[in-house]
Amino acid sequence: MPSNLEMALFVFMLATFVGLEIIRKVSPLLHTPLMSLTNAISAISVVGAILITGNERATDLTKILGFVAIVAVFTNIVSGFLITDRMVKMFKKKPQAAGAEVHK
Amino acid sequence: MPHFVQYVYIISAAMFILSLKWMNSPASSRRGVAIGSLGMLLAVAGTLAGFPELMGGLSVHNWTWIVTAMVIGTVIGVPIAYIMPMTAVPQRTALSHACGALAAALVGAAEFYQSNQMHEPLAMFKMIALVIETLLGFLTFTGSLMAMGKLQEVLPQRPITYRGQNFVNFTLFSIAGVLAVRLVMVPSDTFLFPIFSGLALLFGVLLIIPIGGADMPTVIAILNSYAGLSACAMGFALGNNLLVVAGALDGSSGLILSIIMCKAMNRSFTNVLFGAFGQMQMKVGHTEQKPVRSASPEEAASILEAAQSVIIVPGYGLAVAQAQHKIRELYDALTRRGVNVKFGIHPVAGRMPGHMNVLLAEADIPYDRLVEMDEINGEFPQCDVALVIGANDVTNPAARTDKSSPIYGMPILDVDKAHTVMVIKRSMNPGFAGIDNPLYYMDKTLMLFGDAKAFVSEMVKELPVRAAA
Numbered sequence: 001m002p003s004n005l006e007m008a009l010f011v012f013m014l015a016t017f018v019g020l021e022i023i024r025k026v027s028p029l030l031h032t033p034l035m036s037l038t039n040a041i042s043a044i045s046v047v048g049a050i051l052i053t054g055n056e057r058a059t060d061l062t063k064i065l066g067f068v069a070i071v072a073v074f075t076n077i078v079s080g081f082l083i084t085d086r087m088v089k090m091f092k093k094k095p096q097a098a099g100a101e102v103h104k
Numbered sequence: 105m106p107h108f109v110q111y112v113y114i115i116s117a118a119m120f121i122l123s124l125k126w127m128n129s130p131a132s133s134r135r136g137v138a139i140g141s142l143g144m145l146l147a148v149a150g151t152l153a154g155f156p157e158l159m160g161g162l163s164v165h166n167w168t169w170i171v172t173a174m175v176i177g178t179v180i181g182v183p184i185a186y187i188m189p190m191t192a193v194p195q196r197t198a199l200s201h202a203c204g205a206l207a208a209a210l211v212g213a214a215e216f217y218q219s220n221q222m223h224e225p226l227a228m229f230k231m232i233a234l235v236i237e238t239l240l241g242f243l244t245f246t247g248s249l250m251a252m253g254k255l256q257e258v259l260p261q262r263p264i265t266y267r268g269q270n271f272v273n274f275t276l277f278s279i280a281g282v283l284a285v286r287l288v289m290v291p292s293d294t295f296l297f298p299i300f301s302g303l304a305l306l307f308g309v310l311l312i313i314p315i316g317g318a319d320m321p322t323v324i325a326i327l328n329s330y331a332g333l334s335a336c337a338m339g340f341a342l343g344n345n346l347l348v349v350a351g352a353l354d355g356s357s358g359l360i361l362s363i364i365m366c367k368a369m370n371r372s373f374t375n376v377l378f379g380a381f382g383q384m385q386m387k388v389g390h391t392e393q394k395p396v397r398s399a400s401p402e403e404a405a406s407i408l409e410a411a412q413s414v415i416i417v418p419g420y421g422l423a424v425a426q427a428q429h430k431i432r433e434l435y436d437a438l439t440r441r442g443v444n445v446k447f448g449i450h451p452v453a454g455r456m457p458g459h460m461n462v463l464l465a466e467a468d469i470p471y472d473r474l475v476e477m478d479e480i481n482g483e484f485p486q487c488d489v490a491l492v493i494g495a496n497d498v499t500n501p502a503a504r505t506d507k508s509s510p511i512y513g514m515p516i517l518d519v520d521k522a523h524t525v526m527v528i529k530r531s532m533n534p535g536f537a538g539i540d541n542p543l544y545y546m547d548k549t550l551m552l553f554g555d556a557k558a559f560v561s562e563m564v565k566e567l568p569v570r571a572a573a
Contacts, residue, residue: 004343005229005340007345008339008340008343008345008348011345011348011349011352012336012339012340012348012352015348015349015352015353015356016352016355016356018121018353019124019352019353019354019355019356019357020356020359020360022121022124022125022128022353023124023356023357023360023361024360025125025128026124026127026128027127027128027129027130028364028449028451028457028458028461028476029130029458029461029465029471029474030127030130030133030458030461031361031364031456031457031458031461032193032197032456032457032458032459032461032462033127033133033137033458033462034124034127034357034361034457034458035197035324035325035328035357035358035361035456035457035458036193036196036197036200037123037124037127037136037137037140038124038328038332038353038354038357038358039197039200039201039204039328039331039354040140040141040144040200041120041123041124041140041143041144041350041353041354042204042331042332042335042350042351042353042354043144043204043207043335044120044144044147044335044346044347044350044351045204045207045208045211045334045335045338045347045351046144046147046148046151046207047147047148047151047342047344047346047347048208048211048338048339048341048342048344048347049207049210049211050148050151050152050155050164050170051151051155051158051159051342052211052214052215052218053166053169053170053173054152054155054159054164054165054166054167054170055159055162055165055166055218056162056163056165057218057222058165058166058218059217059218059221061214061217061218062214062217062218063166063169065210065211065213065214065217066169066173066210066211066214067169067172067173068173068206068207068210069206069207069208069210069211069214070169070170070173070174070177070207071173071176071177071180072177072203072204072206072207072210073177073203073204073207074173074174074176074177074178074181075177075178075180075181075184075200075203076177076181076200076203076204076207077144077177077181078177078178078180078181078182078185079180079181079182079184079185079188079196079200080181080185080200081137081140081141081144082181082182082185082186083184083185083188083193083196084137085134085137085138086185086186087190087193087462087465088130088133088134088136088137089134090462090465090466090468091130091133091461091465091471092465092468092470092471093130093131093470093471093472
């Protein structure tokens with residue numbers, strides 16, 4: 001049986017390759033929303049922050065550090081997904097009311 | 105139910121991957137954001153519900169702490185998302201890198217102290233992960249704050265350099281490295297940890313101050329990558345594969361974006377980070393006055409009106425002048441007259457990757473009119489007018505021809521090949537980069553002096569008048 005470390009390295013390797021392949025295909029139009037989206041996704045460290053803070057034996061220091069971490073990371077989650085949505089909503093193909101004839 | 109949380113995590117990881125995959129086109133991108141946020145919701149809910157499974161049977165304590173923190177985070181986050189103007193998106197992005205990195209570093213620190221307090225032995229690999237997590241976290245935190253300060257223009261945008269800078273940075277980093285190794289060997293030396301953290305924080309500041317405003321797209325992308333990798337390291341420390349996956353996705357995204365940015369400037373990572381670009385340019389500085397041709401808004405408007413095709417090249421100056429909505433009016437006015445208007449977008453135009461696209465999309469310019477550099481460059485020779493608004497270095501023909509130019513070799517938009525070139529610029533002062541642009545002295549170039557927003561709106565005013573006459 002592989003250890004936790006080996007499994008994690010395995011997952012890391014695969015995820016990095018998947019990430020590189022997927023990101024390469026992202027339209028350059030969307031590089032700004034892409035960055036805010038990946039930033040919101042990397043706020044997954046909220047899981048670590050919850051595990052630390054929710055520990056029955058958490059010391060006061062741990063609770064304070066964990067508390068600040070959850071605030072910071074939750075700000076990222078909420079603002080990250082909302083602002084990304086606000087951005088991608090703005091990308092429209094054809095103007096609805098932009099005059100009659102558009103010459104090619 | 106055994107391992108229920110792990111299954112939730114698998115689903116959530118798959119959602120994150122799909123979320124990024126759907127960013128490949130604007131049509132599916134909203135779906136991408138939706139599934140990404142669903143994945144996050146699932147991960148948070150799964151963690152709270154499956155806490156005992158993850159923590160060896162212990163149930164969640166300190167609910168008040170957790171819930172209060174979540175509420176505060178939400179209360180801060182919602183206004184940021186809705187009030188933030190699109191021109192300030194680079195600053196917000198830098199701020200969110202700072203928040204994410206800070207969280208990772210704090211969780212790392214908390215785990216370190218908690219384990220020492222409980223006299224739990226820290227396995228070597230866990231300690232390595234913790235050290236990397238805190239190092240990357242703290243340096244990205246202060247580094248991103250510095251980047252944000254530069255973008256917000258609270259701090260000077262020009263590179264701050266001094267003699268022996270790279271030596272100081274290298275020494276600091278080496279000391280941090282030695283402390284890190286010592287901490288991995290003897291985790292019970294808790295007194296070293298604050299010193300180590302302090303060095304990481306300081307290093308983040310020193311790393312960013314010598315970098316100029318024009319290099320911000322690359323820097324933001326690199327910081328994005330670091331923030332992701334610190335979350336990834338947390339995944340290793342906690343043995344949590346979801347964190348590893350999400351962190352690796354963010355890390356590789358930042359990596360690809362920074363490679364694209366570096367290529368677009370013909371520079372290497374090391375050159376961006378340690379190149380002290382600013383100093384090189386100072387020498388080039390002041391050249392003697394050469395004659396330029398200038399034109400009034402009326403003249404410029406009549407030239408635009410007579411054109412068949414116009415390519416508008418926007419740059420950071422557009423964001424500064426908040427001129428995107430006026431440009432939309434110009435686009436409408438010209439399109440109505442049958443002029444074919446396109447936008448040529450350089451990858452590093454603006455202060456972060458894709459900055460111009462977001463601004464122009466905000467002004468409702470259809471995205472099929474926004475054309476990347478490689479595609480649009482073939483069209484300049486057939487184009488009647490190239491209109492440069494607030495862009496400078498990315499249009500500088502010296503990058504193609506002048507081997508002594510600091511930007512020699514950088515791919516540029518070939519605006520000088522258009523029949524007529526018009527450049528909206530405040531004055532002949534070279535930008536803070538200080539590189540002179542031979543484009544401005546060409547015979548076919550008309551300089552339009554003025555604020556981008558004011559000038560464009562005067563041109564727009566001219567257009568309907570002529571139509572009526």
